[in-house]
Amino acid sequence: MKGQAALYKLAGETLSTPTDAEGLGALYQSTLVTWLLFPAFRAACLAGLVGPCTQETAYVLLDLGSKMGFSVFTLVGSFTLSGGA
């Protein structure tokens, strides 16, 4: 057991409503997409398709999007755990 997928799955099973579990699934999907774009941009830079400045800007925007999305989703989104949290 070493995957984030397992961790999100375990957390999703703890949530009390299917809507919350779907929300967590959406958070996992968005995390998956944004995290996979980082090595994609790095590979593009290594292959010469983009320059270092473009790569750095893309990193900043992806970092901003992923962290902001995660922060807003976990704090503003009202997850209801099985114990009422």
Add this chain to the structure above:
Amino acid sequence: MEQARRHIVERQGAELPVQLGLAQQGSSRATLLLTLPRVMLPPDPCERSHTHASSVAWQQSHPRPGMGRGAGSSLTSEQRVKRLVTLALPLYITLLVASVRGFKALGLETELTESVLKAQRLPWGLNSAELVTAKGVESAHSSATTAFSITAALTYQVWRWSHHPTKRSVALLVFAINFVAAINYGSKLLGLQPPLKAHGVFKSTTGVIVYGPLRYLEWVFTTSFLIRVVGCLTPDGPRAQRLIRSTIFYNVLVITLGAVEHWVCCAAAGAQAFELHRQVAVAIFVVACCLFWCVLVAPTHMRVDTCLAGPGHILTSTF
């Protein structure tokens, strides 16, 4: 006299036998586990008393199966998170300062001027497809610093005013994520993390400059916090703890490989050496990507036993 003794017992938190008695009479296991820290642990001076009392009251009124303390653990989940953040934030700042001083001592830094960028081209003959300028990168750093600072301040307030321990743990970890990111981008904005010139060879032979690998240091901390946030939503048990620890370990391993790859690119000391270093860097990058895929999305067999899922729920998921 008897009244005074009873008062002292009540004030010193000797409700443990009462709670133990309740548990023995059939109360939930979670009620017992969630009550123990209030009695056995010393009070936390940093924590407001009314908040802690509210948290304990909430825990007692809303017991969650298996969500109290791990087996054999002496700290609550919230206390573990607070200790983690308290240790990690100074460690990150120390490592950041040490790395910046190390780069200065090695003489790897360069000025990111427009002339450098104009002369820049990639080493194997392709023109660099730069869509943004150095000013654009600075603007991105500035925007990120502002956004992360504001979010860190907001999440700090959420942490201060939340009552439920799980929500307090999540808010504290999200605050730590945004705080570390704000420090990282703030230091870039202040010029503490200038781009590296890799012994000047990149600039003289190929014109390529690279941004410093200190971003990977930030990622080590922030992604670990992020995984821990998801871990806060899982039941607290030995299997969940193992899963969180292994996920963080492999995640840090992937980021370390990325930093090594980045460093290999920086450390090329000649045009011929660069080709060798590039091949090594690409090989490391491929290994890191494979491991990254395994950590993030690979199918994993997971079995959740009754200790985690509660009585009557045996969940076996393959995904």
